[in-house]
Amino acid sequence: MPEAATAPAALGDSEFDRDTAVIPREPGVYDTDLSAGWTIFGAVNGGYLLAVLGRALADTLPHSDPFTLTAHYLSASRPGPAVVRTETVRTGRTLSTGQASLFQYDTEGREVERIRVLASYGDLDALPDDICTSAKPPAIPPISQCFGPEDGPAPDADQQPIAERLMLKLDPSTIGWALGQPSGKGEMRAWFGLADGRDADPLSLLLAVDALPPTAFDLGIAGWVPTVELTVHVRSRPAPGPVRVSITTRNLAGGFLEEDAEVWDSEDRLVAQSRQLARVRRG
Amino acid sequence: MPEAATAPAALGDSEFDRDTAVIPREPGVYDTDLSAGWTIFGAVNGGYLLAVLGRALADTLPHSDPFTLTAHYLSASRPGPAVVRTETVRTGRTLSTGQASLFQYDTEGREVERIRVLASYGDLDALPDDICTSAKPPAIPPISQCFGPEDGPAPDADQQPIAERLMLKLDPSTIGWALGQPSGKGEMRAWFGLADGRDADPLSLLLAVDALPPTAFDLGIAGWVPTVELTVHVRSRPAPGPVRVSITTRNLAGGFLEEDAEVWDSEDRLVAQSRQLARVRRG
Numbered sequence: 001m002p003e004a005a006t007a008p009a010a011l012g013d014s015e016f017d018r019d020t021a022v023i024p025r026e027p028g029v030y031d032t033d034l035s036a037g038w039t040i041f042g043a044v045n046g047g048y049l050l051a052v053l054g055r056a057l058a059d060t061l062p063h064s065d066p067f068t069l070t071a072h073y074l075s076a077s078r079p080g081p082a083v084v085r086t087e088t089v090r091t092g093r094t095l096s097t098g099q100a101s102l103f104q105y106d107t108e109g110r111e112v113e114r115i116r117v118l119a120s121y122g123d124l125d126a127l128p129d130d131i132c133t134s135a136k137p138p139a140i141p142p143i144s145q146c147f148g149p150e151d152g153p154a155p156d157a158d159q160q161p162i163a164e165r166l167m168l169k170l171d172p173s174t175i176g177w178a179l180g181q182p183s184g185k186g187e188m189r190a191w192f193g194l195a196d197g198r199d200a201d202p203l204s205l206l207l208a209v210d211a212l213p214p215t216a217f218d219l220g221i222a223g224w225v226p227t228v229e230l231t232v233h234v235r236s237r238p239a240p241g242p243v244r245v246s247i248t249t250r251n252l253a254g255g256f257l258e259e260d261a262e263v264w265d266s267e268d269r270l271v272a273q274s275r276q277l278a279r280v281r282r283g
Numbered sequence: 284m285p286e287a288a289t290a291p292a293a294l295g296d297s298e299f300d301r302d303t304a305v306i307p308r309e310p311g312v313y314d315t316d317l318s319a320g321w322t323i324f325g326a327v328n329g330g331y332l333l334a335v336l337g338r339a340l341a342d343t344l345p346h347s348d349p350f351t352l353t354a355h356y357l358s359a360s361r362p363g364p365a366v367v368r369t370e371t372v373r374t375g376r377t378l379s380t381g382q383a384s385l386f387q388y389d390t391e392g393r394e395v396e397r398i399r400v401l402a403s404y405g406d407l408d409a410l411p412d413d414i415c416t417s418a419k420p421p422a423i424p425p426i427s428q429c430f431g432p433e434d435g436p437a438p439d440a441d442q443q444p445i446a447e448r449l450m451l452k453l454d455p456s457t458i459g460w461a462l463g464q465p466s467g468k469g470e471m472r473a474w475f476g477l478a479d480g481r482d483a484d485p486l487s488l489l490l491a492v493d494a495l496p497p498t499a500f501d502l503g504i505a506g507w508v509p510t511v512e513l514t515v516h517v518r519s520r521p522a523p524g525p526v527r528v529s530i531t532t533r534n535l536a537g538g539f540l541e542e543d544a545e546v547w548d549s550e551d552r553l554v555a556q557s558r559q560l561a562r563v564r565r566g
Contacts, residue, residue, distance in 0.1 A: 067511070067539070067560065068355075068511060068512040068560045070353040070401060070512070070514060072351075072372070072380050072401055072403055074372065074373045074380060075373070089355070089357065089396065089399055090357045090358070090396065094562075095511065097355050097357060097399070099399070113372065113373065116372055116380070116382070116401060118353060118355055118399060118401045120355055120511055120512060124537070127536075127537030127538055127539070128537060128538050129537070130535070130536065130537065130538065131534075131535070131536045131537075132502060132535040132536070133533060133534045133535065133536060134468065134469060134533050134534075135533040135534045185417065186417060219415060228350070228351060228378065228403055229351040229353070229403060229514075229516075231353060231512075231514045231558070233512075233541060233558075233560050235534060235536055235537065235539065236536060236537060250416060250417050250418040250553075251414075251416045251417075251418045251518060251553050251556070252413070252414070252415040252416060253410075253413065253414040253415070253416060253518055253519060253552075253553070254407070254410030254411060254412070254413065254414075254518065254519060255410055255411050255413065256350070256410070256518065258516060258556060269536075270533075270534050270536070273534070273541060273558075275514070275516075275556075275558055277350065277351045277516050279377075
């Protein structure tokens, strides 16, 4: 049955959905299990973690779409059991505000907070159709002319299980760093999707904004760039098909940099904007 | 003694400092009194409120400079008594994370939450000097060629007490809306300072990012543009002298828009970046 085996995964029934599932323990409290499938060099991807927290808040709040979500990363998450504790801060007709924290357990079983989130949710389908935008989609070649991890030698493939789960094709003009020739511009652009063909939705956009290699690589900086804080605005429900992600760093100063991401869908709509503040730990 | 009467107010001893003062009631809890001096048409300025919350967190946390601060505006603040309740979420060597809520009182004396903030603080003076930036200061004419409320007919001056407390001089190319000719670009640029001459510091930068007229005016949209969420990154301690603030809206869609602000100091350093998500309520 090759057709069935290669059919795209359905929204709500994909590996991403299963790995971000949260199970209600009591009102507002959810158990989850962070999957090792979304790690890179042992670190759980920050966007994947956002999606787990985002799903818990979507269940807690009367509105289901994240409009604006801010996360502060407090300590390093590890694959394994976790609990998400949510609080409904305010409910309104158009928007609801909530807070959530993800905890894991230390060796004595005590809860250790990994991430704290503050977010406002609404209903993307209830928004009017008006658009007045000067933003333009990023100039990025067709997917067939872009490059993913599978196109290179990938000596550390076993250290990057997340790569198998993403369809990530980088703009050739932003991969010079991989060949020892960073552009120095602080840019990263890519086509993004889930490898199993699941379409984008607001939760997967939370993953998309933090799934590309750090722009620091394009600035010629090796080493780790841990996120301190990340804020995402979801502006529209994405149309089916891969999205384009464009990330820019304009200001690296005092050991910190910002990464500004835009996500554009197949109908040329700006569906998400994000900014994160990250630290530079030179390798 | 005219010299004394016109000397600039000192950092820490200005009207802005007095009006954002917080008085410890018990550990982590602060009383304050929101001043009517920072209102416009009865609404308390969102940046002034951020500064009040920012000051409470600076007192609670072991670090005193806001590096990244996110606020969700839950209900309309009014001049008068308020209480700020803070929580220390995590303390680290370089960064500490805290949360704060500002409450006021309903007619029965019950606390009503106005704003919730999540923030990470550090020490700006401890950062290394490295800068690698492609960001450029905004092109804005000298102060003498820019315009403030005092330069116009100002029919509603008594409705804008905040205007007396700010030195706000708008770039002539972004004030067409005041003459019925908005540019349609969604831009607003101004020189910004405190009217009493107090120099900028990280707390006044929290005010600066939300002190200009809304970019919606430059898009030809009248009416109210309430902030849903605002995130500020303070990237450097500002040098003495007025700062330049540049605000841009690129995407108005579905009744929401983002406002991206940059603040540049007199030494051409990008000292703060902010983004807010705001709703458009057409007038």
